[in-house]
């Protein structure tokens with residue numbers, strides 16, 4: 004059976020990670036993998052996480068099975084953290100959630116859930132989008148269409164194009180939107196744009212699927228979810244995924260949330276939705292690991308740990324904002340006439356450089372700078388010592404363009 008798998012072509016993002024791992028240059032710059040690195044280049048473990056782990060280990064974490072819905076205390080915490088404790092959806096108990104092995108699994112389970120109810124629904128995804136995200140919907144059997152979002156070569160948010168494309172959505176189509184710190188562009192919607200988007204959703208009868216993977220990395224822990232909170236009040240039903248990987252720095256522990264928010268007045272039986280969600284998850288991967296979810300619950304249910312976590316996340320965000328500022332200034336001073344203001348305007352981990360795929364390859368071969376093929380750059384992995392190389396490399400690309408023109 005297995006010999007039919009021959010010359011299997013690696014996924015381009017995985018292939019990049021393989022090349023990066025093989026590169027022995029001590030000065031190589033990894034702006035590919037989506038983790039936060041501090042000024043010394045380390046992926047730090049938050050003190051709040053260390054203390055929570057210590058408390059859990061002293062108490063002794065149970066090891067027996069949980070339900071496929073996972074750690075329900077974690078679910079309640081993340082629902083509140085995302086929507087706000089007083090949100091009408093929580094007050095009216097219009098939400099059912101599962102704790103999943105990260106938001107990746109939540110997206111996959113959400114896609115399965117939707118497709119089993121409505122196989123004719125199309126998924127609408129931004130162009131560009133995090134490449135791996137589409138696989139979750141594709142493998143669930145959904146048709147995928149893209150909507151205009153960001154013009155990379157001109158660094159412009161195409162909100163008009165987005166609205167125009169989304170007017171083509173049909174009832175029960177699924178609209179995938181990143182709640183904050185869009186991956187890969189860092190380009191987010193403002194308050195007014197969220198409202199306009201909610202209008203299109205209501206008019207078309209589409210169902211939003213909001214994915215939040217970077218709460219606290221953009222403008223603030225509360226600010227980053229303001230759009231989602233607003234949206235959730237305006238639209239009748241939606242799906243929500245939340246990742247704890249980045250906000251708590253627990254990438255490999257795998258903790259995330261999948262929520263289904265149901266309409267208040269169409270007769271939905273919420274208990275049946277809960278059971279169907281439980282069964283969907285069980286059929287996909289049986290059950291999630293608990294360690295990451297237990298850490299997050301320990302933090303969010305212990306006031307002193309929550310305070311510490313908020314402070315540490317604020318520090319991470321300030322570091323990212325500072326890196327964005329330094330990069331913009333350095334790029335502009337080395338390349339007179341080049342407007343790098345988009346780097347400061349955008350939020351969170353990523354921005355895309357306005358270069359082609361060939362130029363991105365050149366950065367890798369000549370300067371050992373690694374980023375995704377679409378020139379997605381992890382600004383949150385940069386440190387100030389790398390600025391000179393980055394700026395030199397970018398100036399080289401611009402000079403090569405000019406001499407070729």
Ligand SMILES: Cc1ncc(COP(=O)(O)O)c(C=O)c1O
Pocket residue numbers: 037104105106107108133181186214215216245246247248254258259
């Ligand atoms: C937008 C988005 N959603 C979901 C995920 C998946 O995160 P997790 O590690 O929780 O699976 C990522 C990870 O990079 C992401 O960027």
